[in-house]
Amino acid sequence: SQTIHQWPATLVQPVGSPLSLECTVEGTSNPNLYWYRQAAGRGLQLLFYSVGIGQISSEVPQNLSASRPQDRQFILSSKKLLLSDSGFYLCAWSRGSETQYFGPGTRLLVL
């Protein structure tokens, strides 16, 4: 069976510090991978998606970036966090346009 992991579960970071969130998927190969953010009081927003290693599409302009160094690894990064980066970050995977399966999420608080 397939499983998706995210870490850390919770993170508190000062403004201006770097960020690295990791997502890994087990039990499948060549998945589509996604990063979403849910800011307080707002809907879920797609940040990045990837259909293969090294292939990243960005949906919104921001100070975040994503990388896919391995088939089942997706990393969300920032060089300098902003207060507005606080939120709940979710990673998801799918086979093509089929159902997306979400990880447990990372709660990020930028102070």
Add this chain to the structure above:
Amino acid sequence: KQEVTQIPAALSVPEGENLVLNCSFTDSAIYNLQWFRQDPGKGLTSLLLIQSSQREQTSGRLNASLDKSSGRSTLYIAASQPGDSATYLCAVDWADKLIFGTGTRLQVFP
């Protein structure tokens, strides 16, 4: 512009009631539509996926319908229970772009 709207934003009902959550979307050229459940502080759980060629899907007490021509989907929950309390999200897939609605926060009280 592709948009997804959910009504109502919040709903509070007594246990046992049947209820309907609504989702509307622009641009009928969708791949599929999904309904998710989100519990506070947790990841999303996929409830039902309706392909663009389908009209409805059922799972237990849940039934989701899709009318592409009118840009609407409904999630029907039968005999609601307190454990159904959560936020329900509708998401529409347009060519690998999944756009979520803002959700309906449901509370079912005993």
